[in-house]
Amino acid sequence: MTEHTDQLEPMPTDWQRALAVVAHPDDLEYGCAAAVADWTDGGREVVYLLATRGEAGIDTLGPAECAPLREAEQRASAAVVGVSTVEFLDHRDGVIEYGVDLRRDIAAAIRRHRPELVVTLNHRDTWGPGPGGYWNTPDHRAVGRAVLDAAADAGNRWIFPELISEQGLEPWNGVRWVAVAGSHTPTHAADARPGLERSVKSLLEHRAYIEALTDEEPESYVRTFLTTNAERAAARFGGRPAVSFEVFPR
Template identity: 80%
Template structure:
C-alpha cells in the first residue's frame, strides 16, 4: 500500500454499543480467534450475550491428522476458546470443511440459528475474494466466502416468513430484529472497538487452538499468537485514534 493511500484512509468509527445479543457466524474453529475474540471478551464483560455458530468442525485443517480424528480435537479447542472470552453457546452445523457450498441449505441453516438466538448484532467474516484491498492480495478461502456471503443473505431470510416456511412450521418464528451485520477481517473496515480490555483473553483464546497452531507454524505458539494479534490490533489502531483495535465492516439493517 502506498504512503499516499495510507494517509487518505478514513478514520474508523466506534462500533455501536446499544445492543444486548450477538450471534457470530464463521466457517471454522479459529476464525473468530484471529483478531475478533478480544472484542468479544470486551463485550461479554459488559454483560452482552454472544453465541457462536460454526459451519464446520475444521476437520480438514490439520494435514497430519485424519479428519475423523481431527474434528473432535478442533471442536474441543473451539469450546475451550469460546469459554475464555465468556461465550457459552457454541453450535456446529456439520457442513464439510473445505467444500462448503453457498446455497439454500447453508442460508437456511444460518437463518434458523438467527431465529433461535434472535440477535441484534450478527458478526460475520470476510466474504470477499482476497485478504487485501490491493490488487494481487492473498486469496481468501472458498469456505470463508461462502459462509460470509450466506450470513449476509440469511439475515434477510430470517425475517421473512415466506422464505424457508418450514422453519416457521418447526416453531422458529421470523426474526427481524437484526440491526447490524459486522464483518470481521474485512478488506474495507468502517468501524472498530478497542482491543485493549480483551487482548490478553483474546491471546489466550487463540492459544486454545494449540493443535492447529502447532501444525501451522514452527514458532513457539505464544510468541506467534501474541505477535500476530497485537501487531494487527496496533495497525488497526492507526485509524482509531492510536488505540489498538479490532475492525469491522458494518452493514446497518
C-alpha cells in the same frame, strides 16, 4: 496502494445479543476475540455458530480424529472470552457450498438466538486490497456471503417457511447490523485493549492447529499476530489498538 486515513466509527453498543457465524474453529480467534471478550464483560450475550468442525484443517490428522479435537479446542477457546454456547452445523470443511441449504441453516440460528448484531468473517475474494491481496478461501467466502443474506432471510416468513412449520422458528427481523471482521474496507472498530490478553489466551487454546500450522513458538506467534493487527488499526481509531469491522446496517 492508497492508505485509508479516515477514522473508524466506534462499534454500536446499544445491543444485548450477538451471533457470530464463521466457517471454522479458530476463525473468530484470529478475527475478533478481543472485541468479544469486552462485549461479554459488559454483560452482553454472544453465541458462536461454526459451519464446520474444522476436520480438514490438520494435515497429520484424519477428519474423524481431527473434528472432535478441534471442536474441543473451540469450546475451550470460546470459554476464555465469556462465550458458553457454541454450535456446529456440520457442513464439510473445505467444500462448503454457498446456497439455500447454508442460508437456511444460518437463518434458523438467527431465529433461534434472536441477535441484534451478527458477526462474520471476510466474505470477499481476497485478504487485503487487490491485486496484492492474498486469495481468500472458498469456505470463508461462502459463509460470509450466506450470513449477509441470511440476516434478511431470517425476517421473512415466506423464505424458508418450513422453519416455522417444522421447527417452530418464527421470523426474527431484529438484526440491526452485520459486522464483518477481517475486511480490508472497515468502517467501525472496537477497542482491543480490554480484551487483548484474553484474545491471546483464546487463540492459544487452538494449540494442536497452531502447532501444525507454524514452527514458531505458539505464544510468540499468537501474540505477534494479534497485537500487530490491533496496532495496525490504531491509526484510524484515535491511536487505540482495535479490532476493525465493516458494518452493514439493516
